[in-house]
Amino acid sequence: DAGVTQSPTHLIKTRGQQVTLRCSPKSGHDTVSWYQQALGQGPQFIFQYYEEEERQRGNFPDRFSGHQFPNYSSELNVNALLLGDSALYLCASRGQVGTGELFFGEGSRLTVL
């Protein structure tokens, strides 16, 4: 049973570029959330997708957008990259409903130069 998988694991971009990160949830899970973890910080909620729609969004600008596909996989897109977007981007799929338990992938490490 594959867990949450993310790609790519590492990538380097320059300011102003755009990036797309990909996530496949744990088998049988239909809800995907994205989190940003900056250095020395805890993960910060970006948004959650369910039934191909964004259900809730954290305090992130519109440069951050996402998509969920019919097979429940998801993409996170970030436009007009800033140096401050350098972080570990974590994808999570939901475990037991209503408890907050999430299964996280290993993350995509984005470096913006």
Place this chain on the structure above:
Amino acid sequence: DQQVKQNSPSLSVQEGRISILNCDYTNSMFDYFLWYKKYPAEGPTFLISISSIKDKNEDGRFTVFLNKSAKHLSLHIVPSQPGDSAVYFCAAFRDSGYALNFGKGTSLLVTP
């Protein structure tokens, strides 16, 4: 604003002793509190949780205590093992919402 706070960035404990990791929160509406453990180059993994209607939850060597009046929870690890060395994140959740609110984490080092 930071609704979940972990004020100790690091903790060092000898193998076999008790590790106590602390967490404070500001929002009394949280319904669940969770602890996640993170090793380098891996995503966080769920460790243990507690409902806001409980004051203690135990799972093997791990026990979480919740003090609602003080808006404080703690994770006890007894006995501590070198493999417990990791960053521990406290998180809180409202069952009417979708987001986990995380603290900044505490790096635990268990020395032989």
